[in-house]
Amino acid sequence: MHPPRFPAFTDAYRAVLHQLHTGAEYTTASRGNRSRECLNVAFTLTDPRRRTPYLKARRPNIVFNYAEALWYLSGRDDLAMIGYYAPRLRSLSRDGLHLTGTAYGPRLFRSPGTDRPSQWEQIVDLLGNDPDSKRAVITVMRPDELTDPDNPDVACTLSLQFLLRDGHLHLVVGMRGNDAMIGLVCDVFSFTLIQEFTAVQLGAQLGTYTHQVASMHVNESDLARMDVILAEPALSDPFPGFSLPADTSWDTIRHVLRWESELRTNRRRFDPKARPPAPASLYWxxxxxLFEVYRQIIHQPGEPIEAATLDALTPAHRWLVTQRWPTRADAEPAESTSR
Structure with a gap:
């Protein structure tokens, strides 16, 4: 049997929350967190580009979503980058400098301490030589993560399996657990973007995305917020998904990351009216x-986001920014730096 299929993540997200709201199977209290839980939850997105939930009550952090996906693609595990966009992640670090389980990048895109290609490089090579392979699997969670019962940062993701069929690249992600309020939104965004990037490198079309979770749960402290989200009138996505440019390469990613670093450290600003040495495509x-918006929020506290910056955003991104920071930069909400 196929899991339920949805055209966009907005629809899938509401369905998952509704299932937890009306049909939670268990109440758990693992590691001190009381939550409502459903086992074996799965769904498929037929258009993975529509990866953002356009829900006013959820107010997704689109800046963090892109930052996290790029953090993974860069193969990094440091807090210097990701902690800037989500300071609460610092509580998961033992040394105050790095993350372990949460940092999927090294496991996907690096082979630290070896001369071997990364897991991602291996599956791309495999699919390039054997398009019908069923072996293109990246393993994320490691057995040694469970040796320390006090480990605060164990990977939630088990594996990513890429399937190339009839010229379309499909992705199936398996997870041991997912927080439906926060983690689900972030994970689907990052994994579908990695799927699209991989499809571009293989010269394939984008296929479906399937998300499988053993323990889908919502913390009891988030139940009231979940009710508000579900009470919001159901609307189709008001904006289409953005397609990754066909010429996107690792050089593109590295170029964007150099810009991200300079904006994050406030060494540079991105002027939408100028012609800086930046990617020419509208996408990048x-x-x-968006990183410039966040630079202004963090480094220019109390000042409004510059009108020229907001006006240069696409309607979709402008909607997301103004929902997340509703006063358009006048003293942003306290939760603006969370995920």
Whole structure:
């Protein structure tokens, strides 16, 4: 049997929350967190580009979503980058400098301490030589993560399996657990973007995305917020998904990451009216504009986001920014730096 299929993540997200709201199977209290839980929850997105939930009550952090996906692609595990966009992640670090389980990048895109290709490089090579393979699997969670019962940062993701069929690249992600309020939104965004990037490198079309979770749960402290989200009138996505440019390469990613670093450290600003040495495509310039929005929020506290920056955003990104920071930069909400 196929899991339920949805055209966009907005629809899938509401369905998952509704299932937890009306049909939670268990109440758990693992590691001190009381939550409502459903076992074996899965869904398929037929258009993985529509990866953002356009829900006013959820107010997704689109800046963090792109930052996390790029953090993974960069193969990094440091807090210097990701902690800037989500300071609460610092509580998961033992040394105050790095993350372990949460940092999927090294497991996907690096082979630390070896000369071997990364897991991602291996599956791309495999699918390039054997398009019908069923072996293109990246393993994320490691057995040694369970040797320390006090480990605060164990990977939630088990594996990513890429399937190339009839010229379309499909992705199936398996997870041991997912927090439906926060983690689900972030994970689907990052994994579908990695799927699309991989499809571009293989010269394939984007296929479906399937998300499988053994323990889908919501913390009891988030139940009231979940009710508000579900009470919001159901609307189709007001904006189409953005397609990753066909010429996107690792050089593109490295270029964007250099810009991200300079914006994050306030060494540079991204002027939408100028012609800086940045990617020419609207797609990547939009992401840099979002990082510029966040630079202004963090490094220019109390000042409004510059009108020229907001005006240069696409309607979808402008909607997301103004929902997340509703006063358009006048003293942003306290939770603006969370995920």
């Amino acid at each position: 310039r939009q992401i840099l504009l």
